[in-house]
Amino acid sequence: xxxxxxxxxxxxxxxxxxxxxxxxxxxxxxxxxxxxxxxxxxxxxxxxxxxxxxxxxxxxxxxxxxxxxxxxxxxxxxxxxxxxxxxxxxxxxxxxxxxxxxxxxx
Numbered sequence: 001x002x003x004x005x006x007x008x009x010x011x012x013x014x015x016x017x018x019x020x021x022x023x024x025x026x027x028x029x030x031x032x033x034x035x036x037x038x039x040x041x042x043x044x045x046x047x048x049x050x051x052x053x054x055x056x057x058x059x060x061x062x063x064x065x066x067x068x069x070x071x072x073x074x075x076x077x078x079x080x081x082x083x084x085x086x087x088x089x090x091x092x093x094x095x096x097x098x099x100x101x102x103x104x105x106x
Contacts, residue, residue: 040106047071047092047099054101057087065105072100 010017015033022028043056065083069090076099080091088103 040104042102042104043088044100044102047076047090047095047101049097050094052092052094054090054092055087056090056101056103058105059086061086061088061105067103067105069101069103071102073097 013032015031015036017032018029019032019035020027021030021035041058041060043058045054045056047054061083063084065088067081067083067088069078069081071077073095076092076095078090078092080089082089083105088105090101090103092099
């Protein structure tokens with residue numbers, strides 16, 4: 001079996017590539033996407049029409065968490081984001097329709 005340094009470099013990764021990992025002392029397989037998901041927590045919520053605040057809760061959130069987000073409507077972004085222990089509060093301008101919000105916490 002060749003050493004890792006002897007392998008050809010991968011290109012155009014999709015996330016479905018399988019690789020070995022050790023879990024609880026046993027060698028198992030995981031995809032690149034599975035491993036990447038351990039670097040962040042993804043949360044979703046809905047900013048309801050007329051509301052200006054969305055609070056998402058998870059024990060993994062701390063005051064020092066890095067927060068990145070996206071909305072289902074182009075150009076709708078929070079005007080303020082505050083992470084505290086156990087929750088992240090996103091403030092928006094009031095919207096006419098419900099907007100789906102997804103955030104990644106790391």
